[in-house]
Amino acid sequence: MSSDRYELMERQIRGILLEDSPAGVPERLRLRIAEVPEAAMQRTPGSIRSLTWLRRGGALAAAGVALMALVALIALPLLSHPAQGMPAGAPGVYGSIPPYYPTDDPNSQLVATGHVVDSEGRPVAGVVLFVDLYTAPPQSTLCLAGCQLVSVDAVVSATDGSFAVHLKPTSAILAVTDANSGVADLMFGPRISDYQFTMGDFSLRVEGDRFTSLPDPITIVIDTAHPHAPITVPPYLLPSPLEPTTQPT
Amino acid sequence: MGEVARVRTPYPAQSEAEREAAFQRLTQARLERAYRLASILLRDQSEAEDAVHDAAVRAWQRWDDLRDQAAFDAWFDRIVVSCCRDRGRRRLPHSIDLLDVDPAAPDEPGHLAAERDELRRALAALGPDHRAVVVLRYLEDLSVPAIATRTGQREGTVKSRLHYALRQLRAAWDAAERTGGSER
Numbered sequence: 001m002s003s004d005r006y007e008l009m010e011r012q013i014r015g016i017l018l019e020d021s022p023a024g025v026p027e028r029l030r031l032r033i034a035e036v037p038e039a040a041m042q043r044t045p046g047s048i049r050s051l052t053w054l055r056r057g058g059a060l061a062a063a064g065v066a067l068m069a070l071v072a073l074i075a076l077p078l079l080s081h082p083a084q085g086m087p088a089g090a091p092g093v094y095g096s097i098p099p100y101y102p103t104d105d106p107n108s109q110l111v112a113t114g115h116v117v118d119s120e121g122r123p124v125a126g127v128v129l130f131v132d133l134y135t136a137p138p139q140s141t142l143c144l145a146g147c148q149l150v151s152v153d154a155v156v157s158a159t160d161g162s163f164a165v166h167l168k169p170t171s172a173i174l175a176v177t178d179a180n181s182g183v184a185d186l187m188f189g190p191r192i193s194d195y196q197f198t199m200g201d202f203s204l205r206v207e208g209d210r211f212t213s214l215p216d217p218i219t220i221v222i223d224t225a226h227p228h229a230p231i232t233v234p235p236y237l238l239p240s241p242l243e244p245t246t247q248p249t
Numbered sequence: 250m251g252e253v254a255r256v257r258t259p260y261p262a263q264s265e266a267e268r269e270a271a272f273q274r275l276t277q278a279r280l281e282r283a284y285r286l287a288s289i290l291l292r293d294q295s296e297a298e299d300a301v302h303d304a305a306v307r308a309w310q311r312w313d314d315l316r317d318q319a320a321f322d323a324w325f326d327r328i329v330v331s332c333c334r335d336r337g338r339r340r341l342p343h344s345i346d347l348l349d350v351d352p353a354a355p356d357e358p359g360h361l362a363a364e365r366d367e368l369r370r371a372l373a374a375l376g377p378d379h380r381a382v383v384v385l386r387y388l389e390d391l392s393v394p395a396i397a398t399r400t401g402q403r404e405g406t407v408k409s410r411l412h413y414a415l416r417q418l419r420a421a422w423d424a425a426e427r428t429g430g431s432e433r
Contacts, residue, residue, distance in 0.1 A: 009368065009422050010387065016369050017388040021285045022294055029284060029298045033276055033305045037269040 115161040123161030268312055275321045276305055282322075282389070283329045289384045290333040290377065303332040326389075326399045330381060337377045364425040371421035379414040382407055 115123060283304065287297035307328050308315075315324055375383065378400075385396045393411070397404045 006419075009419065012365055012368050012422075013372065013383065013387045013418065016365065016372060017289055017384060020289055020292075021388070022288045022297075025281050025284045026294075026298060029301060030277065030280065032298075032302050033280060034273065036276075036302075036305045036309050037272055 123159070271318060272309055272312055275318060276308065276325065279322055279325050283325060286326065286384065286389065287329055287333050289388060290330070290381055291337060292373070296336055297333075300332040300336050301329060303336075304329040307332065323395065323398050327401060330385075330399055331401070333381075334377060363428065364422055367421045367425035368418060371418050375414055375417060379410050379417075382410045383414045383418075386411060 280301070283301050284297055287300045287304075288294050291297050291300060304325065308325055311328075315321060372380070372383065381400060382396055385391045385399060391399070393404050393407050396402075396411075397407045400407065402410075
């Protein structure tokens, strides 16, 4: 593309964005903004503080629900496939999550491995990473009717901070967020042809409906100044280490 | 990707009235641009109103974090972008109505109008993060470092997203030219 034509395209982009811009601000919004401090002051400082605690309580409750889902996600498939999976009910914590975890779906594809560390670089165990999977028509470049959320998965960082994320073949979009409200915040794009996503040190390339290469390991840094402390998962809820599979003879 | 712990330094104490006056002055002055940014990012004006309101509430709650009021615009923009991202995620991703394309300006030549329509579709099809960098670059005329400040991303990430987004837009633009050229 010639530079003149490229400049024309840039001018068109500006023009489209300006055309799509609203003219002015609705008076209703100005009034809502003007009421913000007053609305906050109607609460006492104590109640504002307690709201923070309420939020923390909410986050903990959400984490509890996520843990239940995690247990269901991990335990149930393993119970139904004991030979492939982890021994049910075995105590202990992973020293390191192996790349083939989880093993409930032999067709799932490893798309991300990484470590969770705190801001001083120390491994953080027991951080729940939520993984949302969406469907999309194969080879489709757009979800015209919206992408349907099919599954919510979660992985937990191991004692050395490691984790692994798998994507099932029917999935199109993968979003990973940590339980600490957005410090670790990865959004992988739709599964479309020739798609490339890069974020910091992380890179994901998709060709057709296949991942052509595995991404580099992700490092998720947990902000230790964040008001929500990393969620510590009781060891008995963590997946137990994989043991060499012994097939019944 | 992640943020490291920041050390807070003491800031001059303000009375409640001073804080509120400063908040109102700065927020109302920025409101039009913030609303425009949110409208373009979310492509929905009522969602944009809510996102800007969310941002104002969040800004007021964190007002004491803003130690330099000269940095308000970038600070508030970053909150707006973050609120838009939160709202965008709650909606189904990439639910794009391709029929929602405005007709081209009547005085535009036909082939240019077709290219413009294709460009508009391609802009609408960009993912939220890629769309955000394009909007900040071309609507707000911001540099890469300024976009990085507002999105909380590294400059390399911003460059990469901008590169990817422009590649998509160029592809649409070129395809429209080829189609138009074959029809002409």
